Amino acid sequence: MSVPRLIVFDLDFTLWDCGGVWCDCLSPPFRVRDRRIEDRTGRLVRLYDDVHDILTHCDEQAISIALASRTQQPDWARELLGHLDITHRFAFAEIYPSSKLRHFAALQQASGLAYKEMLFFDDEMRNIDEVGGLGVASIYVRDGMTAELFHASLNEFAER
Known part of the structure; x- marks a missing residue:
């Protein structure tokens, strides 16, 4: 069974929910109390x-994972990743305001992997279309990442 060599996740409405808004619409400072993060x-x-x-599965299968987020507030996104204690899980992180095409060009260069070896999850169809055009298997995330969507996508990738 063929598995992706790199799985790339968007942040807002894909890996996390920020109270129904994008993370760059939050109001720092962030407070962490009893494992809860609030703005x-x-x-x-x-x-x-x-x-x-999902992240544990990637670790167990030795699949590298990365982030691609075009937030207008990359420092806030990185701070939230730290508060959530998941920063260390990602081999690569392209977090800055730009096109996902630029993010993926940087990911390809940093990883040395071909686009066809990557799997991408995002909640915006325009990103799915744009990145899919590169040859990256791109999956639309309707209501946040779920194990069901993740494993079905791995199966689809294997059948490509």
Whole structure:
């Protein structure tokens, strides 16, 4: 069975929910209390329920993982990743305002992998279309990452 050599995740509405807004719409400073992360207005930042299990699966299968986020507030996104204690899980992180095409060009250069060896998850169809055009297997995430979507996508990738 063929598995992707690199799995790339978007952040907002893909790996996490920031109280129903993009992370660059939050209001720092962030407060961490009892493993809960809130912004100044009380918006809760949380990973979707299956994300830890998905990241663990990637670790267990020795699949490299990366982030591609075009947030206008990359420092906030990195701070939230730190508060969520998942920064170390990602081999690569392209987090800055730009096209996903630029993110993937940087990921390809940094990883040395071909686009056809990558699997990408994002909640925006325009990103799916753009990155899919590179030859990256690109999966639309409708309501946050789930284990069901993740494993079905791995199966689809293997059948390509």
